[in-house]
Amino acid sequence: MFYFLMIVIALYNLLLYANFRSGIYSYLRLSKMSKTYIKKNRKGFINYWLYHSINKQNSLGILYGLNLIFLIATFTFMVFAITLGFIEALQSTLIVFSIVLCAIEIPCVIIASTYSNIEDYGKPFILLAKRK
DSSP, X not given: OHHHHXXXXXXXXXXXXXXXXXXXHHHHHHTTOOHHHHHHTTOSHHHHHHOHHHHHHSOOTHHHHXXXXXXXXXXXXXXHHHHXXXXXXXXXXXXXXXXXXXXXXXXXXXXXXXXXXXXXXXXXXXXXXXXX
16 A cells, blocks of 8 residues: 555656646746747757756756756655555655655745746736636
């Protein structure tokens, strides 16, 4: 049961990382970068996952660091959860690691939702709204 729970948490972290990346994309669009400029500067492995060339030209600030930390933590947790989640002696270590990963996710999700809301509705926090 614990192994199944760790796999579910790992998949949920992937969804949160995808949400964070969409928030970064919203930030880039709000910074007056065109879609073709973003697409052109995301070519290559490092540029796609870390936005390295975009960060060189236009600083992403804390988003660059959060993306790097979130990507490494998510990938590491997935590897450990899938490969070592069934070992009973390491279960407490995986629980601690999942708590640390959740602490990393909190600012990432808040920032991503803020930029997505600004792009969609013009305001950072929305209680009730209709999509366009």
